[in-house]
Amino acid sequence: xxxxxxxxxxxxxxxxxxxxxxxxxxxxxxxxxxxxxxxxxxxxxxxxxxxxxxxxxxxxxxxxxxxxxxxxxxxxxxxxxxxxxxxxxxxxxxxxxxxxxxxxxxxxxxxx
Amino acid sequence: xxxxxxxxxxxxxxxxxxxxxxxxxxxxxxxxxxxxxxxxxxxxxxxxxxxxxxxxxxxxxxxxxxxxxxxxxxxxxxxxxxxxxxxxxxxxxxxxxxxxxxxxxxxxxx
Numbered sequence: 068x069x070x071x072x073x074x075x076x077x078x079x080x081x082x083x084x085x086x087x088x089x090x091x092x093x094x095x096x097x098x099x100x101x102x103x104x105x106x107x108x109x110x111x112x113x114x115x116x117x118x119x120x121x122x123x124x125x126x127x128x129x130x131x132x133x134x135x136x137x138x139x140x141x142x143x144x145x146x147x148x149x150x151x152x153x154x155x156x157x158x159x160x161x162x163x164x165x166x167x168x169x170x171x172x173x174x175x176x177x178x179x
Numbered sequence: 180x181x182x183x184x185x186x187x188x189x190x191x192x193x194x195x196x197x198x199x200x201x202x203x204x205x206x207x208x209x210x211x212x213x214x215x216x217x218x219x220x221x222x223x224x225x226x227x228x229x230x231x232x233x234x235x236x237x238x239x240x241x242x243x244x245x246x247x248x249x250x251x252x253x254x255x256x257x258x259x260x261x262x263x264x265x266x267x268x269x270x271x272x273x274x275x276x277x278x279x280x281x282x283x284x285x286x287x288x289x
Contacts, residue, residue: 093243099275108281109281110185110281111270111276112279113276116275118275139211161275166211166213166272167225168213169225170215170222170224
């Protein structure tokens, strides 16, 4: 069966510090991968998606970037965090050609 | 832009009764619709979905209805159970692009 991992579960970082969140998927090959952010009281906002290694599409211009160095690994990064980057970050995957997306446990990021 | 709206931030029902969660969308290009259930500090869990070529999909206690002319979908839970208490997100998709509503917090009282 497929499993998606995200770490860390929680993170507190000062403004201006770098960020690296990692997501890995097991039990499937060549998945579509996604990064979402949920701000307090809001729905999920798609940040990045990837259909293959090295292929990243950005949905919202912002202080974040994403990379996919391996087929089942997706990384969300920032060089300098802003207060507005605080939120709940979720990684998701889907089978190529299927609509259903399956989410990881999420990372709670607090920028202080 | 809010292409998917859940206008009720919360809903409270008695155990055993029906829960009806509603969702409206604006983009007629959406061709697939999903409902997710989310507990605090966890990722959303896929619940049920419906293609735009259908108007109803049923899975056990959960039924999703789609009214394309009204751009409206709803999730019915019958009978509601205390374990159903969670935040429910509706989502609408065209290809990879999935848009989520803000969620409705369902509380099922014993």
